[in-house]
Amino acid sequence: MSEYSIINTRAPRLDAPDKATGRATFIDDLNMPGMLFGAILQSPLAHAKILNIDTSRAKKLPGVKAVVTAEEAGLVKYGVSPARYDETLYCHEKVRYVGDEIAAVAAVDLETALEAVSLIRVDYDDLPALFTIEEAMVEGAPALHEGFPQNICAEVHQEFGDVEAAFNECDLVRTDKFISKRQDAAFIEPHGCIADYDLSGHLTLHTSTQVPHYVMRTVAMVMGLPVGDVRVVKPYVGGGFGPKAEATPLEMSACILSMKTVRPVKMNYTREQVFLHSRARHQFIHTMTTGVKKDGTLMALKNECYLDGGAYTSFGIATVYYAGSLLGGPYKLPNMKYDGWRIYTNKPVCGAQRGHGGVAARAAWEHQLDIIAEELGMDPIELRLKNVMVAGDTTCNELNMSSLGMKECVEAVRQGSKWNAKRGKMPRGKGIGMACGFFVSGAGYPIYRSDTYHSTVLIKLSEDGGTVNVYTGSAEIGQGSDTTMAMIAAEALGVRLDDVRVASGDTEFGVDLGAYSSRQTLMTGHATKEAAEDVKRQVLEVLSEKLNTPVDGIDIKDGLIIFKSKDVDFSAIRARYIKEHRGWSDLPRGNDLTFREAARTAYLARGSIVGTGKYKPPELGGKYKGAAVGTSPAYGCSAQVVEVTVDMETGKITVDKMTDAHDCGFAINRTSVEGQMQGSLCMGLGEAMFEEVKFDEDGRILNANLGEYKIPTALDMPNVEAIIVESNEPNGPFGAKEVGEGAIIPTIPAILNAVYDATGVRINELPLTPERVYMALKAKVEKGDTRD
């Protein structure tokens, strides 16, 4: 039995009834009086000089209220990392990918706006376009951005320990190459927003974002407004998974159009534009060399990675660092060398997506570890257990595992999947594979250099004491953070979950860096807990004064006041409460003083009872260049076992069963934890099996729709046995840490390893389409290799 009343249960989500009935408002469900509609002109060419932009016909079209280009919007550089602001809202000298933004229009309706966009005439002079890493890196290749020869957007060179020396001591050293593909987050709700600039100079932006705070800052900077004049409000958001974690040209276009017209402006991306805006998973090409001892002891890893970044930087600097740093654990690895290059190409921009930077790296390495286990004659699980880190360990790149149930996760999936009974005993065409992984529980540092709090939370009691209002800037994007915060607040304060209301996703409510890097449960959770404890202290102080009983003799539990001493007389409080609420039907009764009465008493004594909480991680990580990326106050980890059937004639893979154990610290909401696990595995399955954004020879996306860009349906995804492993994270609120991204990390390699077990064929390139698998099976037969 848990000592808690609310956390660690399966409380239904607070927003579920509204979402189940269609009441929950998403951005496109909102309208405003006098609202205009905006549309964007995007480049049809991948790389070209802009010679001239003529907007005169668009401006003359009846119903058009504003047309903006770089001339009106200015050339303020922005992006994600301040170190690499390389975008302007609209292109001026040249366009760099099919989809690059050139102009925007606001008109009385969408049809008129789209027609106006089609009337804007742009004269281009074609430039040679670079679509692959190889082309872009050629010495003397045309530069997408001045000052970046060979189109190297960012490079990383790190060495911890001495890799070459360690290789010399190894019994087995092998090198493998792994190629993943560009992917799309494919959230079901396309981006949308409404900007509303008023005559007093305030700009309010309603937008489907993961990060109201960062959007507020970027919008303020680009529009030239003080932060205090920009408010970003997030309605319900239909999924984000990374690409909604930065300010978009859509949002900024709506803002500038609203400022020009002083009317609300609504804008949406179409599904095709979601693909064009992208900011999703990069393509990674990893070459890994790993050295081990005969007994399986991991000695060294040399990791070389090239990322196809697209035309701008977005999150890419963090991505290229993560592709190295997230291999520091969860195994004891004394020596690690990483060389990474992110390359500009004339394609839509890649950014952050669930498991940021760590997914392909993990797939490459865990796949290689499986090969190594086989060469050593070891069970893959034994190889991992041999090297697994435990709580208290620090990686060679100085990430501290303050809690780590990695071993427990491995044991749990071994048991849960009946690994020992199945491994090596399955018929040809059927296979079982496993992999592990870990992930940050909130980035240790904000994206811009700052001592800012990562989260501030405010809790205000209603004056009758009946309702606990939590105000947070954090972003509910489907993961369930509002419910998590309500549960944390209720538990910390001692009230019932029904008494708590959460208002979130609004920059007026406080600072919160938002929903990325799996940070909110830990960071917003800390601030929420602290605010609730602050409120509790204030209420108890007043009670103590009024009832003449020491503060530490009073507690609050399940909405009732618990007195240590039996003879506290609260009848005067009750009598007054009842008198003040003559005519109400739900007056307090019973032998216990209720929280409502106590909170009312506190209000009468002190005015509005407001508690505040804040969180910022301590200084984390090493001192080397890039040491910040990968730091976190805590790390979640997981192990997965996947079972597959491969049709040896056609190459078609069916994933039959998945077993996942995840260490999320202490689970706040068990149903939500499982939901994150199942959802992560589903996305990982899609990325392993079908997902690839494809281009034609002119840099246009061939499959910018959810019919041809295939994500898993209910028929592709098997049931997951989701095992929650609970370590108690010392740096987490109530011991909690992440689950939202870490759970995707082992999925791809577990599938790859299962496919090998089923077929005897190693496939080093994603996705595992029937064609690719079929060709690999065929190549094996042709080589005369009949080993199963």
Add this chain to the structure above:
Amino acid sequence: MKRLITLTVNDKKYEVAVEPNMTLVDLLRYELGLTGTKKGCEVGDCGSCTVIMDGNPVNSCLVLAVQANGRDILTIEGLETDEGLHPVQQAFVDKGAIQCGFCTSGMILSAKNLLDRNAKPDEAEVRMAISGNLCRCTGYQKIVEAIKSASGWREGSGKSHE
């Protein structure tokens, strides 16, 4: 040229003048204010715009408003009764089948339609019935569990829900 059509939505009769190229989803969302029906792609790929038309689930982004003339439409807003949530809605709430909620309206309508035709579907039938509804958040498992449990509820209660 606008055309006048009449249709029934959630048991309520409407007479509306619509442009010939207006889709049913836009009619529902922007003319009738029934924003519970979502738009994830507008080309028939995602199922978030699923409504029930004359007893069959359709992607309302692929149906022109004029094609809905004389038809009977059920949207997510029409599922609740005075007694509260429809059992499928309640099961989605209870089983944690909702994350972002953007696919939810369409999922629930596909599920309800399945249970109307087949009171005791097996898991394969449940998965087939929602295979046109994409969900990027849940991995489908809790949705499938919810639908199965809602079918159990129907058996136990003996009530029928059309």
